Structures are given as structure tokens and as C-alpha cells.
Amino acid sequence: MTHVLSQAAVSSLGRWFARHARDLPWRRRRDLYAVWISEVMLQQTRVETVIPYYRDFLRRFPTLKRLASASLQDMLKAWEGLGYYSRARNLWQAARLVQTEFRGRIPADFSEFRSLPGVGEYIAAAVLSIGRGLALPVVDGNVLRVVCRWQGIATDIRLAAAKKNVRQFLQGIIPADSPGRFNEAMMELGALVCLPRVPLCGQCPLRRCCFALRHGKTGLLPVKSRKRPVPEYHVALAVITRESGEKGGGRIFIQQRPELGHLGGLWEFPGGKCRPGEKPEAAVGRECREELGVEIAALGRLAEVRHAYSHFKVHLHVFICRLRRGRIRTDRPHAWVRIDELQQYPFPGANHKFFPQLKEYFNT
Numbered sequence: 139m140t141h142v143l144s145q146a147a148v149s150s151l152g153r154w155f156a157r158h159a160r161d162l163p164w165r166r167r168r169d170l171y172a173v174w175i176s177e178v179m180l181q182q183t184r185v186e187t188v189i190p191y192y193r194d195f196l197r198r199f200p201t202l203k204r205l206a207s208a209s210l211q212d213m214l215k216a217w218e219g220l221g222y223y224s225r226a227r228n229l230w231q232a233a234r235l236v237q238t239e240f241r242g243r244i245p246a247d248f249s250e251f252r253s254l255p256g257v258g259e260y261i262a263a264a265v266l267s268i269g270r271g272l273a274l275p276v277v278d279g280n281v282l283r284v285v286c287r288w289q290g291i292a293t294d295i296r297l298a299a300a301k302k303n304v305r306q307f308l309q310g311i312i313p314a315d316s317p318g319r320f321n322e323a324m325m326e327l328g329a330l331v332c333l334p335r336v337p338l339c340g341q342c343p344l345r346r347c348c349f350a351l352r353h354g355k356t357g358l359l360p361v362k363s364r365k366r367p368v369p370e371y372h373v374a375l376a377v378i379t380r381e382s383g384e385k386g387g388g389r390i391f392i393q394q395r396p397e398l399g400h401l402g403g404l405w406e407f408p409g410g411k412c413r414p415g416e417k418p419e420a421a422v423g424r425e426c427r428e429e430l431g432v433e434i435a436a437l438g439r440l441a442e443v444r445h446a447y448s449h450f451k452v453h454l455h456v457f458i459c460r461l462r463r464g465r466i467r468t469d470r471p472h473a474w475v476r477i478d479e480l481q482q483y484p485f486p487g488a489n490h491k492f493f494p495q496l497k498e499y500f501n502t
């Protein structure tokens with residue numbers, strides 16, 4: 139009986155999706171490469187943000203071959219502003235591996251595809267169900283919410299057990315003839331109707347069999363424990379100018395972050411975290427001494443900006459500096475650039491927040 143009910147709900151969901159699916163650019167191109175790009179971009183990022191990036195990316199790199207032959211820097215430049223840069227690095231590495239290990243064909247086998255850098259359970263299921271018709275359910279935040287309400291699952295959705303329960307349930311009902319559309323419909327329902335705060339149950343194709351609606355628990359499900367507050371770090375950055383800090387036409391020093399790790403491969407200004415009790419003015423001098431082997435003089439504070447990453451926040455203190463003593467020594471790729479050349483280098487989003495002040499400083 140439950141199975142029959144579920145099948146009726148799946149049909150109802152399919153009809154709803156046919157009528158209400160948004161016209162999104164990645165729904166027009168269904169080959170594995172394009173689906174893969176869209177799913178990676180959509181992880182942790184809003185649909186409206188992704189749309190222009192997706193279009194531009196496929197213009198620059200229309201095929202996997204083109205992506206694999208691009209430099210990491212070109213790839214990061216195309217990704218600049220989307221955040222979560224490890225996604226971009228993994229995608230670029232995966233594209234190169236597909237070229238070398240799979241003779242340029244994206245593997246349609248779950249285990250092989252899953253073995254590529256950055257391809258987790260979610261990406262593999264989404265790409266192979268939509269791009270190849272494999273009956274693999276996807277479980278993202280929207281789907282978790284919908285199924286927990288629909289089926290009355292009260293496990294904390296921060297726990298892996300919740301995902302497992304939901305996946306098991308979906309595995310039993312995903313239609314073999316259209317798994318990709320089913321997955322998309324579930325995600326779309328979460329995005330448009332089964333909203334986090336106030337679900338629009340009157341418009342929902344699952345309303346006749348929804349546990350939460352029937353039992354008045356739409357405000358209680360899904361169960362989600364509180365997130366621990368994220369730490370905030372104070373970080374001092376040095377914009378070192380070459381011409382003794384004189385305004386106008388000066389070049390500034392930038393360096394590339396190591397490829398592995400947070401924001402790997404992006405460019406940055408020297409600096410680092412303030413130690414407990416250390417003032418940013420002191421931290422910027424110490425960091426330049428330790429990192430570059432030079433003494434600098436901080437001429438003044440250029441900007442203060444805040445930026446949030448997924449697990450911490452930063453409060454940046456940016457100083458205009460000049461070299462006082464020593465020659466810069468570093469093993470990392472680095473460059474002295476004019477202000478109008480900065481745009482050729484991919485920088486983290488936090489840095490873009492003070493670029494307007496930087497431009498103003500150098501152009502006035």
C-alpha cells in the first residue's frame with residue numbers, strides 16, 4: 139500500500155515539475171560535461187549567482203578537453219567570485235585525469251566517476267542520473283527537508299544517519315525510466331514550495347500524503363541541531379608599494395598561495411593572522427619579516443573588511459606599506475603589478491572587498 143501511495147506521489151511530483159520547472163540554462167544542455175559543471179557550481183551556491191558563471195564558463199571552456207588544457211590560473215579566473223575554490227581546483231584536476239586516464243571520456247560508471255577529485259556521492263548521483271539516466275537518488279539540503287517532512291523522519295539532518303535514511307527511502311521509489319527528472323523535481327520542490335520557514339503546502343504535489351502536513355509538524359521538521367558559532371580571525375595584510383609609498387603609478391607586491399589548501403592557487407597580499415593581544419599594525423610587520431624577510435613601514439590603514447567562509451570569518455586590516463630594509467625573498471610565485479593589472483590575477487572574494495579603496499588610493 140505504501141508503495142502504491144509513493145508511486146502516486148512520484149507521478150504527481152512529475153506532473154508538477156513538468157508545469158513548474160524553472161527555465162535554467164543547465165536544463166538546456168544535458169551532456170555529462172555540462173551537467174557536471176552546473177552541479178559543481180551549484181554546490182553551496184545560489185542558483186541566481188551561478189547562472190552568469192555557468193554561461194561564461196561554458197563559453198570559455200565549451201568542452202572537457204578545453205578545460206583540461208587550460209592553466210589552473212585561467213580556470214581560477216573564470217571561477218573568481220564563486221567561492222569554495224577547492225571545487226574549481228578539483229574540477230580542473232579531474233578534467234585532466236579524464237583526459238589521461240579515461241581517454242577523454244567522462245566515465246559513466248559510478249565508482250569510476252566517484253574516484254575523480256571532488257566527486258562525492260552527491261555530485262556522482264546528480265551527474266549520472268541527469269546525464270546518463272542511472273537510478274541514483276540525490277540528497278542535498280532541499281531534498282533532505284522535503285523527505286523528512288513528507289515521511290516524518292525526525293533524525294537530526296546534521297547527522298549522516300539522516301542522509302542515509304532519506305537516500306534509502308528514495309532508492310526505493312526513484313523511477314527507473316526518468317531518475318534525473320525525479321531528482322531535479324525533488325530539488326525543485328524544495329527550492330520553490332517546501333521552503334525552510336513557511337512551506338507552501340497548498341501548492342505541493344505531495345500534500346495528500348505528507349506526514350508533517352497531516353500532523354501539523356511542518357514547523358518542527360526537519361530536525362536540525364544548532365550550529366556552533368564560527369570563530370573570527372583578525373588578519374593583517376600588507377599592500378607593499380615599490381616606490382617608497384608615493385602615490386601614482388606605483389607597483390604593488392602580490393604572491394600566489396600554495397596550490398593545496400584553503401584558497402589554493404589564488405593570489406594574495408602578504409600578511410597573516412594576528413596573535414592573541416597583537417595589534418594589526420604589529421602583526422603586519424611581523425608577518426612580512428617572517429614571510430618575506432623584509433622590514434616594512436606601514437604608512438597607513440587602507441581598509442578594514444569582514445568576510446565569512448564556511449567554517450570561520452575573517453576581519454581584514456589592510457595597510458599600505460613600503461619596504462624599509464631588505465629584499466623580498468620567497469619561494470612562491472610572485473609579481474610586482476600595476477593596479478590596472480590586478481584584474482588579470484584571481485583573488486579571493488575577501489580581497490575584492492577592498493579593491494575599490496586600493497584603486498582609489500593609486501589613482502588619486
Ligand code: SF4
Binds near residue numbers: 331339345
Ligand atoms: S505538503 Fe508541505 S511540508 Fe509536506 S512536502 Fe509538501 S510543502 Fe513540504
